[in-house]
Amino acid sequence: MNKRDRKLGMDADISRRDFLNGVSVAIGASLLATTSHAVDVGKQDLRGYYPPERSGMRGSHPGSFEVAHRARDGVRWDAEDLPERYDLVVVGGGISGLSAAYFYQQAADPGARILVLDNHDDFGGHAKRNEFEIDGRLMLGYGGTQSLEAPSSYPDVAKKLIRDLGIDTQRFYTAFDRKLYGSLGLSRATFFDKATFGADHLAVGNLSNPDVLKNVPVSDKGKADLVRLLADEKHYLDDMPEKERLAYLESTDYVRYLKERGNFGDEVINIVQSSGRGLWAIGIDALPAKAAWSSGFPGFADLELDTPSYRREREEPYIFHFPDGNASVARLLVRKMIPAVAPGDSMEDIVTAKFDYSKLDHHENAVRIRLNSTVVRARHIDDDLRNPVHVTYVRDGNAKRVTADRVVMACYHAIVPHLCPEMPSDQRKRLANALRAPLVYTNVLIRNWTSFAKLGIQRVNCPGGYHHGVSLDFPVSLGDYECPKDPSEPMILHLTRVPIFPGLSAKDQFAASKGELLATSFETFERNIREQLGRVLGGGGFDPARDIAGITVNRWPHGYAYGYDPETDRVAFEPSQWPEEKRYWRAASKRFGNISMASTDAASNAMTESAIEEAHRAVKDLM
Numbered sequence: 361m362n363k364r365d366r367k368l369g370m371d372a373d374i375s376r377r378d379f380l381n382g383v384s385v386a387i388g389a390s391l392l393a394t395t396s397h398a399v400d401v402g403k404q405d406l407r408g409y410y411p412p413e414r415s416g417m418r419g420s421h422p423g424s425f426e427v428a429h430r431a432r433d434g435v436r437w438d439a440e441d442l443p444e445r446y447d448l449v450v451v452g453g454g455i456s457g458l459s460a461a462y463f464y465q466q467a468a469d470p471g472a473r474i475l476v477l478d479n480h481d482d483f484g485g486h487a488k489r490n491e492f493e494i495d496g497r498l499m500l501g502y503g504g505t506q507s508l509e510a511p512s513s514y515p516d517v518a519k520k521l522i523r524d525l526g527i528d529t530q531r532f533y534t535a536f537d538r539k540l541y542g543s544l545g546l547s548r549a550t551f552f553d554k555a556t557f558g559a560d561h562l563a564v565g566n567l568s569n570p571d572v573l574k575n576v577p578v579s580d581k582g583k584a585d586l587v588r589l590l591a592d593e594k595h596y597l598d599d600m601p602e603k604e605r606l607a608y609l610e611s612t613d614y615v616r617y618l619k620e621r622g623n624f625g626d627e628v629i630n631i632v633q634s635s636g637r638g639l640w641a642i643g644i645d646a647l648p649a650k651a652a653w654s655s656g657f658p659g660f661a662d663l664e665l666d667t668p669s670y671r672r673e674r675e676e677p678y679i680f681h682f683p684d685g686n687a688s689v690a691r692l693l694v695r696k697m698i699p700a701v702a703p704g705d706s707m708e709d710i711v712t713a714k715f716d717y718s719k720l721d722h723h724e725n726a727v728r729i730r731l732n733s734t735v736v737r738a739r740h741i742d743d744d745l746r747n748p749v750h751v752t753y754v755r756d757g758n759a760k761r762v763t764a765d766r767v768v769m770a771c772y773h774a775i776v777p778h779l780c781p782e783m784p785s786d787q788r789k790r791l792a793n794a795l796r797a798p799l800v801y802t803n804v805l806i807r808n809w810t811s812f813a814k815l816g817i818q819r820v821n822c823p824g825g826y827h828h829g830v831s832l833d834f835p836v837s838l839g840d841y842e843c844p845k846d847p848s849e850p851m852i853l854h855l856t857r858v859p860i861f862p863g864l865s866a867k868d869q870f871a872a873s874k875g876e877l878l879a880t881s882f883e884t885f886e887r888n889i890r891e892q893l894g895r896v897l898g899g900g901g902f903d904p905a906r907d908i909a910g911i912t913v914n915r916w917p918h919g920y921a922y923g924y925d926p927e928t929d930r931v932a933f934e935p936s937q938w939p940e941e942k943r944y945w946r947a948a949s950k951r952f953g954n955i956s957m958a959s960t961d962a963a964s965n966a967m968t969e970s971a972i973e974e975a976h977r978a979v980k981d982l983m
C-alpha cells in the first residue's frame with residue numbers, strides 16, 4: 361500500500377466484503393474486516409443469514425447477475441425436476457413481484473401456493489435495506505428506491521396497497537424532521553473540483569448570491585451567466601412561434617438549448633451538468649430540453665407549453681421516506697404474506713424489525729421466497745399455451761425446475777425473450793426495447809458530522825466529482841429508530857453516482873454506464889469516496905482515514921426503467937406524453953399463455969406506484 365492510500369485510510373478496519381459464488385471475498389487491503397458477514401450466499405435457510413447487514417458491493421452484488429448474463433448469451437442448463445407445484449411463480453422479488461404475489465393471494469385464494477424467485481441475496485429489488493452498526497447503535501440507510509413520491513397522486517390500487525400495509529402517509533409529516541438541518545444553520549453547497557474547474561473550492565449557499573460566487577473558480581462572464589441562468593427570469597424561445605416550441609424542446613437536448621438559445625458557455629454547462637443525473641440518471645446533454653422544462657430546471661422561466669408538466673403534478677413535500685427507503689414497503693409486504701418472518705404489525709415497528717430469513721422459503725408457507733435463484737427458462741409444457749409452465753432457475757450453480765399454473769414476470773423485460781424464446785417475435789422485440797438507466801447509491805457511515813456543522817452544509821452538489829452528490833441522510837425517526845440529531849453522533853452519508861458519457865445518445869450512455877459499473881471494483885469506489893470526501897469536507901476537519909466507519913456501494917446496472925423507440929433512437933423519459941403507437945412497453949407486456957408481465961418496465965416508469973399498478977394488471981391478466 362502506498363503512502364497516499366494509507367493517508368486515505370484504505371487500510372482502515374471497516375467491513376468491506378463482497379460475496380462471490382458463495383464465498384465471501386475480502387476486498388481492499390484489510391483482511392481484518394469483520395467476519396460476521398461471512399455467510400455463503402446460497403444458505404438462506406441457515407441461522408445468521410441476514411443480507412441487510414452486508415456491506416461492500418451491494419445492489420447488483422457479485423454473484424447476482426452472472427447467470428442471467430449467461431442465459432442472455434445463449435447458455436442452456438439441464439435442470440433437476442423438483443416435486444414442487446405452485447399456483448403462481450413470480451420471477452423477481454422487487455416491489456412489483458411481491459405486490460403480484462399479494463394481489464394474487466387476494467384475487468385467487470389466501471391459501472394459493474406462490475413461489476417468488478429472485479437472483480439477489482435479499483428481496484426487495486431496488487428497494488434495498490442497508491444496515492450498519494456502530495458502538496452498538498443500528499444505523500439504517502437505503503440502497504435504492506428512496507421514497508414514496510407524491511403518494512396522494514398514486515393510482516387507486518397503489519393507494520389501497522399502501523393502506524393495506526398499514527402505511528399512514530400523514531405520519532411522515534411528524535417523522536420527517538424538516539427543520540433539523542435548517543435549525544443547525546446548514547445549507548446547500550457546491551464543490552468545484554480542480555480537474556474540472558482549475559481549483560478545489562467549496563461554495564456554501566445559493567450560487568445566485570454574489571457573495572457565494574466571489575471565490576468560485578469561474579470567469580467573470582461565467583459567473584454573470586450563472587446568475588442569469590439561476591435567476592430564471594426569461595426563456596429563450598421568444599423568436600420562435602409558440603406552436604413550434606414543444607416540438608423543438610422535445611427534439612433538442614438541454615445542453616443544446618442552453619448553448620444555442622441561451623448563449624451559455626461551457627463553464628455554466630459544467631456547473632449544471634449534474635442536474636439531470638439524480639432525477640433522470642442521465643447527463644443533460646442527452647436529456648430532452650422538454651424533460652428539463654417539465655422538471656423545473658432553470659432557463660425556462662414561466663414558459664407555457666401545451667402539455668402537462670411534471671413539476672405541477674408534484675405538489676406534496678418530499679417527506680414520505682422510511683429510514684431504509686421503500687425497503688420498508690417490501691418488508692411490510694413480506695411480513696404480511698409470511699407473518700412468521702418478523703414480529704409486529706405496524707409501519708413503525710417494521711423499521712427495526714429483524715427478519716428471520718430462514719422463514720422465507722419454509723415448505724409450510726403459502727408464499728415462499730427463494731433468494732439467490734436466477735430464472736433462466738419458463739416454458740409451457742409441450743409448448744401448449746393452455747398448459748402449466750416449467751420454470752427453471754439456477755441457484756448455487758445447480759439448475760432446478762418447478763411447475764407453475766401461472767407465472768408473473770416481475771423482472772427486467774429485456775431478459776424475458778431469453779427466458780421464453782417461444783414468444784412471438786414481435787413481442788420479444790418489444791420486450792427487448794426496455795432500457796435501464798444505471799446509477800449508484802452509496803452509503804458511507806461516518807463517526808460524526810461535525811465537519812458538516814463547521815462548514816454549514818448538509819448537501820453538496822459535486823458537478824465534476826466521482827459521486828455527483830453528497831448529503832446527510834434524511835432526518836427521519838420512526839418507531840424505535842431515532843435519526844442522528846447532534847453532529848457528534850454517527851451519520852450515514854448518501855452519495856449518488858451516475859456515470860455519464862457526453863456525446864453519446866441516451867441509449868448508448870446507458871450501455872456504457874452499465875459496462876463501467878460492472879467493471880469497477882469496490883476498491884476503486886472506496887478510494888474515490890475517501891479522496892472526494894477528504895477534499896470536500898477537509899476544511900471542516902474531516903479525515904477519511906479516521907472518520908469513515910463503513911461503506912456500502914449499491915450499484916444498479918439495471919436501474920431506472922425507460923421505454924425506447926428504435927426508429928427514432930429516442931428514450932421515453934416522459935412516457936405519458938408519448939404517442940400511443942410508440943408505447944411499445946404496452947404491447948410487450950401482454951399475456952403470453954399463462955405468463956404475464958409486471959415490473960416498472962411494463963409502464964416505462966421507474967416509480968413504486970407503477971411497480972404496484974403493473975403487478976395488479978399482470979395478475980388481472982392471468983385471472
Ligand SMILES: Cc1cc2nc3c(=O)[nH]c(=O)nc-3n(C[C@H](O)[C@H](O)[C@H](O)COP(=O)(O)OP(=O)(O)OC[C@H]3O[C@@H](n4cnc5c(N)ncnc54)[C@H](O)[C@@H]3O)c2cc1C
Pocket residue numbers: 428451452453454455456457477478479480484485486487503504505506507508509733734735736770771772775799800801916918919920921958959960961966967968969971
Ligand atoms: C437507485 C434507485 C432509486 C430509486 N428511487 C425511487 C424513489 O425514490 N421512488 C420511487 O417510486 N421509485 C424509485 N426508484 C424506481 C424503482 O425502480 C421502483 O420504484 C421499484 O422499486 C421497482 O420495482 P420492480 O419490482 O419493478 O423492479 P426491481 O426492484 O428491479 O425488481 C426486479 C427484481 O427482479 C429480479 N430479476 C431480474 N431478472 C431475474 C431473473 N431472471 N430471475 C430472478 N430474478 C430476476 C431483479 O434482480 C430484481 O431483484 C428507484 C430506482 C433506483 C435504481
